[in-house]
Amino acid sequence: MISGTALRTDFGFLGFRCLEITRWVICGLIGFLTGLIACMIDIAVEKLAGYKYLAVKQNIEKYTELGGLSISLILWAVLNSAFVMLGSLAVAFLEPIAAGSGIPQIKCFLNGVKIPRVVRLKTLVIKVFGVICSVAGGLAVGKEGPMIHSGAVVAAGVSQGRSTSLKKDFKIFEYFRRDTEKRDFVSAGAAAGVSAAFGAPVGGVLFSLEEGASFWNQLLTWRIFFASMVSTFTLNFFLSIYHGKPGQLSSPGLINFGRFDSDVSSVFIVFRGVLGALFNIINYWLTIFRIRYIHRPCLQVMEAMLVAAVTATVSFAMIYFSNDCQPLGQDNTEEYPLQLFCADGEYNSMATAFFNTPERSVRSLFHNPPGTYNPVTLGVFTLAYFALAVWTYGLTVSAGVFIPSLLIGAAWGRLFGILLSFIASIWFCCVNLTGGIVRMTLSLTVILVEATGNVTYGFPIMLVLMTAKIVGDYFIEGRSRIPGLQSVPFLHWDAPPTSHWLTAREVMSSPVTCFNRVEKVGRIVDVLSNTSTNHNGFPVVSDTTENDEPGKICGLILRSQLIVLLKHKVFVERASSRLSQRRLQLKDFRDAYPRFPPIQSIHVSQDERECMMDLTEFMNPTPYTVPQETSLPRVFKLFRALGLRHLVVVDNENRVVGLVTRKDLARYHVGKDGLEELHLAQT
Amino acid sequence: MISGTALRTDFGFLGFRCLEITRWVICGLIGFLTGLIACMIDIAVEKLAGYKYLAVKQNIEKYTELGGLSISLILWAVLNSAFVMLGSLAVAFLEPIAAGSGIPQIKCFLNGVKIPRVVRLKTLVIKVFGVICSVAGGLAVGKEGPMIHSGAVVAAGVSQGRSTSLKKDFKIFEYFRRDTEKRDFVSAGAAAGVSAAFGAPVGGVLFSLEEGASFWNQLLTWRIFFASMVSTFTLNFFLSIYHGKPGQLSSPGLINFGRFDSDVSSVFIVFRGVLGALFNIINYWLTIFRIRYIHRPCLQVMEAMLVAAVTATVSFAMIYFSNDCQPLGQDNTEEYPLQLFCADGEYNSMATAFFNTPERSVRSLFHNPPGTYNPVTLGVFTLAYFALAVWTYGLTVSAGVFIPSLLIGAAWGRLFGILLSFIASIWFCCVNLTGGIVRMTLSLTVILVEATGNVTYGFPIMLVLMTAKIVGDYFIEGRSRIPGLQSVPFLHWDAPPTSHWLTAREVMSSPVTCFNRVEKVGRIVDVLSNTSTNHNGFPVVSDTTENDEPGKICGLILRSQLIVLLKHKVFVERASSRLSQRRLQLKDFRDAYPRFPPIQSIHVSQDERECMMDLTEFMNPTPYTVPQETSLPRVFKLFRALGLRHLVVVDNENRVVGLVTRKDLARYHVGKDGLEELHLAQT
The missing domain is CATH 3.10.580.10 (CBS-domain)
Incomplete structure (x- = not known):
């Protein structure tokens, strides 16, 4: 190979040092840019969703007394559909590879399987635009998967020192234009993405190692960690400026569950097991249906818009028919408390769950004091949201599945938390849907531990993820069901057992x-x-x-x-x-x-x-x-x-x-x- | 190889499943036992040191007025020497391999280098006994290194299902009696040790991976993590029972720095750089001196006793000559406040640093409000403690070097924190002695992040460790200076650069x-x-x-x-x-x-x-x-x-x-x- 003889003689000892420093600089850049993009997504979603909910809220308030709430519903549905249409159009017509969370594609890339166009600049732009639209459009989706994908694309771009799409060659980093080096940087980028998405730098490193690095290399790991750290730091830094509190770096990650107290009364729940298997099975049939009948881009856009409208309708119906009024707290934790038909000084508790971005819903489920929700509300919410999440997953939009599954899990756990005692519910209900779909058990534990900021939960979370994994494996073989990836030569960690007689x-x-x-x-x-x-x-x-x-x-x-x-x-x-x-x-x-x-x-x-x-x-x-x-x-x-x-x-x-x-x-x-x-x- | 043909045919598919489950059970056992041992060490040290300080305190109080403080000094020195003598005797005469922290030996074991008698039961017993004696004896040492070594020995023992020392074969786990399997379990044991020592399960996993696992295996990592988690959990569980608050698992790890607030005013400082290099150089000469002149066990015991007595004397002199009186706080954070010559309602602040186990001193340095210490006190303390730590390191006692270096770093940082502003001192003084001696940069960052429980510090800590590493590398090549390990075929992570022309x-x-x-x-x-x-x-x-x-x-x-x-x-x-x-x-x-x-x-x-x-x-x-x-x-x-x-x-x-x-x-x-x-x- 060229790299074997011709190349290496170019470099003396000093050359190797320079190369190593360059790698660090690139990793820093990757972390910085990934953090910036995460920050941009975060702010854009917050702004857009804010405008949307404000408009709908004013409309609802206006028509609650007048009695024309159907107009509010239509407004809500139209706003949702409009956002989703924009995102879906971009994905379906400009870059279909940007659909979904992007995590399976990145996993394959790190595993050594090449999927065309995954790490191109165009994919990045569409992905970022798409995820902003889908989250602002109220779909049951999260932004963490696209975030990870974005980190990977940034890494693949920065490390090559040129953009083939823009036909611009900066004449730098030429040494890194080869598969192994590029893959190492993409690992760092994915880690930076995880780090930005969950505020979990260590989790990011473990994600990259779990999925990518076949040969544990200390220096590489150390660089990946550096990229993760820079990414979290950048995100926090700019978000703190945006929120007007510069220097107070207290909002790590896009998903900020807030800090859990030691005597936590809210139950930290992740959900899975049978429900997770159900999710996979339904989705499998749905995927087959989609491949058969909804294969044209315009049909895909229309389906996405339909889901957006249905989401709005279901949400509206749930809020409308629920009569679960709760007194308004002094601290005003709710950003858009809907009074609707409740008495003055009270608000509709179903609206906290549905009239919000999924991320905020998770937070309120975790942190609101016991008694905030009644069991029926939670039960109906869980089922409705589950159905919506299943339908949404696999749409031609750029979106992640982590937050929705966490949300279902949180609601489910909260429900059990009411029925049983709290401690018991920690132990028995911590079953995880995400584990079933995403299958990144080890890093997931670390991510959740880091996100909750409390190592005490580590052990129960781990036990539960293990149980969930065993249950899930029993019902369905998760990975091979990822649509479109059946024919990919994905190598697992070990050779199958009993394969030792093959030579x-x-x-x-x-x-x-x-x-x-x-x-x-x-x-x-x-x-x-x-x-x-x-x-x-x-x-x-x-x-x-x-x-x-x-x-x-x-x-x-x-x-x-x-x-x-x-x-x-x-x-x-x-x-x-x-x-x-x-x-x-x-x-x-x-x-x-x-x-x-x-x-x-x-x-x-x-x-x-x-x-x-x-x-x-x-x-x-x-x-x-x-x-x-x-x-x-x-x-x-x-x-x-x-x-x-x-x-x-x-x-x-x-x-x-x-x-x-x-x-x-x-x-x-x-x-x-x-x-x-x-x-x-x-x- | 036997394992290639004869063995594998024994197992069908079910057999492999059973094997995997057995591995998990063993890892759980390893974690549990390691946690128990950590708990035992913790309680024993607390009890013994408690009795000692109480006796000395009463004596000092008695003689402060009578004016015969030299008797107190002698009492203190004798008590210290007695403890250290016991520990040193056991190490020098029964099992010399139990001397020191044990971390270099475990690193070598994980790297694939066999050092005789490192993972025997006898070593474990002597190690545990030795570390209790040295810490209770007031030496400038920590208990984290021996903890890690203990975890490794437990793992090597449990996984083999028999004890050669005790001539007892339980006829279980026979499959694991081979190098690769044993090494995997020892990785898990070391991780469990780190986890128990620092309350840092993720740090433990990274330590094991950094030092040991050459081939990143997801299942293995997952098992290592399990062992770590079980270990932390066991330790917390039993400690919470011991402290009379069962179920409140809030004391993770032997080293509990407590939780840092977001607007931390105490400076988190780890120390290194020039001082770290100095430590290594002095210690190198000291080691050569020892090899030449202090090679007989009884001389080694006497040196250890001398150091113990000198430590007591220096401490006493520092306390005696310092006139740094501070008012007694309401919350009584000090366990043994020494009034000495201070006015009523005040206490001698030098005594907080010296009249305490090193671990508690670190905690008080981190958490006491600004103004608790004056700069001269801190400066003198840092220098004196540095000298003691250098002399102590390499004695024939079972002891770790992490806590002392952290203590010096904390004092140094606190000093800078007083001289400069606090934020600036975080950034500039976070230089790390431990990094210089122990050289486990990546896992160290994670351990420190986990120990402080605040990811916000991750980035500065990392930057500082990197700076420290570069400075340290410039002054001295750390690893090869580890005494007694020069001739060990330790393989680093990569081939040396410029070695590509060798075939x-x-x-x-x-x-x-x-x-x-x-x-x-x-x-x-x-x-x-x-x-x-x-x-x-x-x-x-x-x-x-x-x-x-x-x-x-x-x-x-x-x-x-x-x-x-x-x-x-x-x-x-x-x-x-x-x-x-x-x-x-x-x-x-x-x-x-x-x-x-x-x-x-x-x-x-x-x-x-x-x-x-x-x-x-x-x-x-x-x-x-x-x-x-x-x-x-x-x-x-x-x-x-x-x-x-x-x-x-x-x-x-x-x-x-x-x-x-x-x-x-x-x-x-x-x-x-x-x-x-x-x-x-x-x-």
């Missing part, structure tokens, strides 16, 4: 297309053009013998490298005429990254096809190899620990006999009857 | 002693007995040709496996007469673990020397190999990522040409003039 020989793809050290250009072009052998890496062998016996391995070369070589016509015959060619190599590879041209775009004339290409200098001379008898768990461990994409299988004469790729490994899953072999889509 | 060929040891598949017993015994080739792993080759040309690799066998095979005389000639032999294999290997008999203890008769042994079934048939041209960073990465101990280097015919061990890699360090090759002791 590399059985897993590998064979026969493998190999190249000779000095290969004919025509053959290379043919192999790369052949769509049936779309491998990304090709073993280079020393000398293929006359019969079909494979040659001894002496290197590995990547498709992208071959394409760059072809593009620059680095042929043996031309070496004498173009001596300056060699010096350009490294820069050429970097400039082409990450959007290498397809083979079809490279024109090779008939004469050139007869030329030869010497791959020796460009290949990776010491690729990882395993003998045929290696067991699957060992191969798996190599892939995960070293972040491999291809592994050459050799016989005991070092002859190439096969190639193991991520797809070959991802085929094996544990089903109900033991090990199963899945048939992944051949993309 | 496996240059790094490897060569020639390698290989065995044939079917080898003569005599040769095996000779090779194992030969002290010059004390490798732990031997490549097995297919057929050594007549001339000295090496054979093709077909496996790797460990010294311990060979010894067990020899002990059970698994010879080809005996296969027919002892058919039952084969079935005992796995159990035999496990039973011998971890104290394999030395080769000298195995008697092989002259007849038996002529027998043959078939290694095929016992060797690891697919060891990791690399070609000769592999660069050092790549070899290094394989070692760290996969936790290897030996790596076979082969030529392109798959013939063994060399063997890379940890020692070969640890030789290379970055010095002032680039890469340096160290000469490690050949142990």
Whole structure:
């Protein structure tokens, strides 16, 4: 590989130091920008939702006495739909990849699976705009998923020192234009996103490690932590200025549950288990329905608008028909207390839950003193909100699922808290919906501990998440149900149990297309053009013998490298005429990254096809190899620990006999009857 | 390897589930026991120190008026010396490995370096007894290091299901009697120790990962976290019962700094930089002095007693000569307020710092309102305590260095806090001594954040630790100065920069002693007995040709496996007469673990020397190999990522040409003039 020889000799000891400092600077920048974006989202949502609720509240107050509340309903529904329409239009027509929370896509990216357009600038813009619209539009969604996605995009952009979309190259950070470095930075970006979304820097680090880093590297972790810290700090700093209290950095994170007292009486509840499984099942059918019938963008926008209007209607109906009046507190914790049909000095408690952004609802559920809500209100709220959340999840809008599930959990927990004693409810009801959908158990615990700011809850939260995970696993296999990701070669942490009797020989793809050290250009072009052998890496062998016996391995070369070589016509015959060619190599590879041209775009004339290409200098001379008898768990461990994409299988004469790729490994899953072999889509 | 074939076939899918559940149970047990031990240490120290200070206080009060304070001084010094003598005697004569904090030893263990007797039951008992004595004896030490060590020993013991020291085998957890599993559990134990010591479960997990786990495994991390959580919870639970407030789990950790307010006026300061470097340099010379002159146990005990007496004398003198009287607060935060020569209703503020366990002193420095101490008091205190801490560190007592360095840092910060404004002092003085000595930057940040319970300080703490690290690195290379650990093959996280031009060929040891598949017993015994080739792993080759040309690799066998095979005389000639032999294999290997008999203890008769042994079934048939041209960073990465101990280097015919061990890699360090090759002791 180029990076193996040509590159590293550029750097002395000082060069490595500089590189490390540059990495830190980039991480700081990533944290700063992510914090800024989080701040922007936060303020925009607050402003827009504020205007909306104020308008509706005034309207309701006006018509409560006059008796034309249906006009208020229509106003509310129209406002909601308008916001959602804007967001949904942008997502559906401009960048469909910006739909949803973005967390599954980022997980795949960190796992080593490339999904096109995930970390582009355009995706970022649409994502941010979309999430502001959906939250302000009153949908049952959160803004934390898009926040994480935004962090990742920022990282991917900043670390490359250029924007391909804007066609602007700042000529900096050129060293980082390669997969491994970029992935490291994207880890940092995702962590900064989590940190900004939940005010949980440590949780952010753990999220990145859990999902991404296969090889635990202390310096990398330390940088990720730095990015997280900067992000939280930036967000707090600017929010404190916005709120007019500069320097008082007391609002960590977009989700600020406030500080829990030690003798907390409100119950901290996260919800899951059976309900979580139900969520997944319903959503699975809904997704299939959507794929079949609602596949055109304009239909998708209309569905989103419909959901927005229905959300407003349901909310309105709930508020209208509830007669749960509560006395208005002195401290005015409610921002938009709706009197409606309540007596003077009282307010409708259903409105606290529905006439608010989901984040504020969670906060009031956690912190309002016992007796604020009656059980029937809470029960109806939970069910209605659950239905809305299920329907909303999977819409073509940019939105997260964490806050809604937390909200349902909080309401459910509060309900149990009323029925049982409080302590008991902490222990028994802390079951988690989010765990069921998002499946990031370890970091989730830390995030929740950090968000509540109280380590005392750590142990119960953990016990509950574990219980929830076991229950959830029993009902449904969560990850593989993520719509659209079934065919992705996502590698889990360990090889499936009982896979130890499989060896590399059985897993590998064979026969493998190999190249000779000095290969004919025509053959290379043919192999790369052949769509049936779309491998990304090709073993280079020393000398293929006359019969079909494979040659001894002496290197590995990547498709992208071959394409760059072809593009620059680095042929043996031309070496004498173009001596300056060699010096350009490294820069050429970097400039082409990450959007290498397809083979079809490279024109090779008939004469050139007869030329030869010497791959020796460009290949990776010491690729990882395993003998045929290696067991699957060992191969798996190599892939995960070293972040491999291809592994050459050799016989005991070092002859190439096969190639193991991520797809070959991802085929094996544990089903109900033991090990199963899945048939992944051949993309 | 046995574990490769014979073992795994024992388990079906259900077996793997059971195994996983067992691991969880063990981790829970580890957490519980570690928490219990922490609780015991805490209560014992509190009781003993309480009695001591009460006796001295009464004596001082009695003689303040009578005018014979020298008697009080003698009483104090004698009490201190007596406690320290007990602790030091136990350490010096019974188990010298229990001296110090134990953290370097645990780090080495987790890194894969075996240090004898580190995780034995006897070490645990002496350690716990020793740390109680040293803290109660008034030395400038903390109890957090021994706590972490205790956690690790508990883990190593519990996970094996037997105690070799007590000669008791519970016949459980037999599957876990192997290096990798044991190391995983020790990680969990260390994390539980950190968690109990600092009330920082997340910090504990990060400590373990930073120091130990080379391959980030989600399930393992999750288990480590579980152990940490259980440990904190157990400690809190029992301490709350002891303090008479069951259920109110508000005292997380041995070090409880209390909760910091948002508008904190006391400055949170950790100290380091130049002073940290000074600490290391002085201690380095002190260690050399000790190795030369104080090498006999009784001398070591006497030195420890001397330090204890001097500590009492210095403290007494400081209190005696200070005239810094402060009014007694209403809330009586001081437990032993000394009036001495102060007016009625006032107390001597120097006594808060010196007439107290270090932990309480830290707390009072953090929390007492501004104006409690005057600058001169603080300045003198800092210097005196620094000198004492330097002298104490390295004594033959069981003690940690975290609390003393935190105490010096806190005093220093408080001093700056008085001189400068408070906010500025947070930013500029947060320099950390601990970081300089302990070098666990990432987890330290998290531990401090968790201990203060306020994420707002995270960013400044982090910035400061980074600054401190850079300053410290400039002055001295911390790790390699840890006394007694110079010759340990400790692998850092990355290969040294600029080492990329080194290849496996240059790094490897060569020639390698290989065995044939079917080898003569005599040769095996000779090779194992030969002290010059004390490798732990031997490549097995297919057929050594007549001339000295090496054979093709077909496996790797460990010294311990060979010894067990020899002990059970698994010879080809005996296969027919002892058919039952084969079935005992796995159990035999496990039973011998971890104290394999030395080769000298195995008697092989002259007849038996002529027998043959078939290694095929016992060797690891697919060891990791690399070609000769592999660069050092790549070899290094394989070692760290996969936790290897030996790596076979082969030529392109798959013939063994060399063997890379940890020692070969640890030789290379970055010095002032680039890469340096160290000469490690050949142990």
